[in-house]
Amino acid sequence: MISEGKKRIWNEYQKEIADDHYFYVRSCVRQNFFPGSEKTFLKIMQHELGKDVYENPSHTTCTGIGYHSDIVPFETAMTVIARQFALMTEAGYENLVTSCITSFGLYSEVLETWHHFPELLQKIRMHLKNATGREFNIPKNLAHASDLIYKFRNNIAAKSTNRLINKQTGKPLKAVEHIGCHYSKMFPSKGVGGAEYPYVLIGMIEEWGGEVIDYPERRHCCGFGFRQYLVMANRGYSIACSRKKFESMEPYKPDLILTNCPGCPMFFDRWQYAISEMEGKTYGENDHGIPVLTYEELSGLILGYDPWDLGLQVHQVAVEPLLDKIGVQYNPLEKYQGIDHKDLGKPNMPSILKFY
Amino acid sequence: MGKSVIIIGGGIAGMEAAARIAAMGKEVILLEKSDQLGGHLRKWDRLFPTRRKSDEVFEYLSNGLNDKVTIRLNIKINKIKKDDRHFFVILEDGESLKSDALLLTTGYDLFEAGKKEEYGYGIYDNVITSADLEAMFRNSAEIKTSGNQKPRRVGFVHCVGSRDEKAGHLYCSKVCCVTGVKQAIEIKEKQPDTEIFCFYMDLRMFDRYFEDLYYEAQQKWGIQFIRGRLSESCENPDHSILVKVEDTLTGRPLKMTVDLLVLLSGFVPSSDTNKLADMLGLLPGSDGFLTPVDEHFRTNETQVDGLFLAGTVKGPATIENTITDARSAAISIIKYLEK
Structure with a gap:
């Protein structure tokens, strides 16, 4: 691998990311999948970095899941997104940041479409006005939330209490990074580092002391692929995609998988359990899986947040081996306690995959 | 005067x-x-x-x-x-x-193969261009991988930067097809044990004796031609190259490992x-x-x-x-x- 070649490409794909004052739109599914992630993002941005991030409870789905499943027409999607822009405009913001990769991809697609077909923009303005009486400005800057963590990765490092270093060996932890397909595969110039060698997550891992693994199936889909999972009959294809990636990354012995999409961590995490039950195969050390984190969860660990406040207890693959390598302080007895210290109940133990 | x-x-x-x-x-x-x-x-x-x-x-x-x-x-x-x-x-x-x-x-200039980012030229050690391979021939050197090993398998990718809307060049560069066939034969002559696979859209053997060379490649040297454009190449742990391509004659996706991948770069002004x-x-x-x-x-x-x-x-x-x-x-x- 010639690292200079990658650096050349990374330099060609640098995007403008606004410095402050963001209108934040959440994902439809992330609060169910990994409930601490969005909360942690807001905590880091507002309290650690002192940034102005505003969210409006009236915002809705962007329709991305329906759009990519062929059940929501593009004009409907554009009008719903125009409404989010109206909420942003009414709140006095110009920079929009999305939590979801699919939203980011769809917002980018809508803006690009309007750029090339201004008559369509006028039509959507009319639709929104007729339906809601609202008007909107186009955002000056569109970013994905991982872009912001990437942009401020040095500030986070400066405040860090943990590093991606194995406390026992002193060596960098090895991380697999996986960007969601909708981050930059459709519009390479909209993602940090482009589509083929994306840098957004690598930048975080390297800044925080880790080492990134490039493996043969790096570019392959995580397995979600929308209709691969949403259509029940296709789910074998979904798990086969994930398995292909695990088999490909396994020889490099990764310590963690880092993701920036709502779906990818879900499928990497849950399918490791499913594969262990189906085939008796695990991909981590000593019957563990490979821990899968969102970039917000990893940022939180770097900043020394309690892993149970980050929601790491809802992961199907146990994160404790990673916490121990990093040297994160945690109380195992509090893993299944709520914020009010009420017992949340323990999940059933898997047959093969080691869990705590 | x-x-x-x-x-x-x-x-x-x-x-x-x-x-x-x-x-x-x-x-x-x-x-x-x-x-x-x-x-x-x-x-x-x-x-x-x-x-x-x-x-x-x-x-x-x-x-x-x-x-x-x-x-x-x-x-x-x-x-x-x-x-x-x-x-x-x-x-x-x-x-x-x-x-x-x-x-x-x-x-002309040769198309900068690194612009086809998905093929990994300038990033993966064993992805080279037709010009790089020709330099090896010119130095009378053995054809070797970056790890100084004789390649067991070599892949040739046709139309790199040509007939490619994404690369901004819709035209055919004319000479890459026959260059690939010539170079494939030359590798077989030097190192007969090498398996060679050429990935092409269609072979434009337009000039006199080109078709003969193409037949020689298949009949005499057993060079295999697979009709399909590469979607991407990746590096394996041993630095060999994993290629993904659709074999459009069988209608099936194909994944294979080669030790050396040669990109047939086209012409640009x-x-x-x-x-x-x-x-x-x-x-x-x-x-x-x-x-x-x-x-x-x-x-x-x-x-x-x-x-x-x-x-x-x-x-x-x-x-x-x-x-x-x-x-x-x-x-x-x-x-x-x-x-």
């Missing part, structure tokens, strides 16, 4: 045109940006379809340059001006060269051509190459009186066609000078 011609570009077309014009008694100044004549020819070992050594062609072209040809190497052009009758080529050091006619033979075209007010065609005033009858003339074109400055061409075109340009220029 006799009339003179300035030729910009000392590759095949420039050398042959200079030789022919000089043979007809005109003074020629042959300007070349690098420190030697011959252009891309000097980087190639053997030529398709005859497998003639490229040095023989260079020797032939060099022998044609008589004392009426003034060769100027390491030249950088700052400006070109024209009055009613003369061209003035102003060099970077301020020197002004005057002529009655001007011939552009600034050729040379950066110098673009600069000179700007100076001279020439408008390129939709493919970026320069266009003569008439594609059938006045194939070397331009809209600018006294300004001529020859060779691959007008688009991809074989060496044979380039030499023929240079001779045609020489005749047109002589006719123009004798008006």
Whole structure:
């Protein structure tokens, strides 16, 4: 691998990311999948970095899941997104940041479409006005939330209490990074580092002391692929995609998988359990899986947040081996306690995959 | 004083045109940006379809340059001006060269294979270009991987940067198909145990004996041709290359590992051509190459009186066609000078 070649490409794909004052739109599914992630993002941005991030409870789905499943027409999607822009405009913001990769991809697609077909923009303005009486400005800057963590990765490092270093060996932890397909595969110039060698997550891992693994199936889909999972009959294809990636990354012995999409961590995490039950195969050390984190969860660990406040207890693959390598302080007895210290109940133990 | 011609570009077309014009008694100044004549020819070992050594062609072209040809190497052009009758080529050091006619033979550049990011040139150790492979042939070296091992399997990717809307080049570069076949045979000759796979869209074996070479590759050497464009290549832990391609004849996706992947880079208009075209007010065609005033009858003339074109400055061409075109340009220029 010639690292200079990658650096050349990374330099060609640098995007403008606004410095402050963001209108934040959440994902439809992330609060169910990994409930601490969005909360942690807001905590880091507002309290650690002192940034102005505003969210409006009236915002809705962007329709991305329906759009990519062929059940929501593009004009409907554009009008719903125009409404989010109206909420942003009414709140006095110009920079929009999305939590979801699919939203980011769809917002980018809508803006690009309007750029090339201004008559369509006028039509959507009319639709929104007729339906809601609202008007909107186009955002000056569109970013994905991982872009912001990437942009401020040095500030986070400066405040860090943990590093991606194995406390026992002193060596960098090895991380697999996986960007969601909708981050930059459709519009390479909209993602940090482009589509083929994306840098957004690598930048975080390297800044925080880790080492990134490039493996043969790096570019392959995580397995979600929308209709691969949403259509029940296709789910074998979904798990086969994930398995292909695990088999490909396994020889490099990764310590963690880092993701920036709502779906990818879900499928990497849950399918490791499913594969262990189906085939008796695990991909981590000593019957563990490979821990899968969102970039917000990893940022939180770097900043020394309690892993149970980050929601790491809802992961199907146990994160404790990673916490121990990093040297994160945690109380195992509090893993299944709520914020009010009420017992949340323990999940059933898997047959093969080691869990705590 | 006799009339003179300035030729910009000392590759095949420039050398042959200079030789022919000089043979007809005109003074020629042959300007070349690098420190030697011959252009891309000097980087190639053997030529398709005859497998003639490229040095023989260079020797032939060099022998044609008589004392009426003034060769100027390491030249950088700052400006070109024209009055009613003369061209003035102003060099970077301020020197002004005057002529009655001007011939552009600034050729082509190879497509930068790194722009096809998904193929990993410049990133994966064992992804090389056809030009890199030719350099290995020229050095008479064994073909080896970055790990200094003889490759067991070699893949060739056709149409890299050609016939590719994403790369911005819809045109065919003409010579890459046959170059790939020639190079595949040459690897088999040197290292017969190597398995070779060529990934192609369709093979454009348009010229005489090209088809013969293609048959020889299959029948004599067992080189395998898989119709399908690569979607991506990745690096395995042992630095071999995993390629993904759809075999469009069987309609199935195919994944295979090769030890060395050769990208057959296409032609793009040379950066110098673009600069000179700007100076001279020439408008390129939709493919970026320069266009003569008439594609059938006045194939070397331009809209600018006294300004001529020859060779691959007008688009991809074989060496044979380039030499023929240079001779045609020489005749047109002589006719123009004798008006």
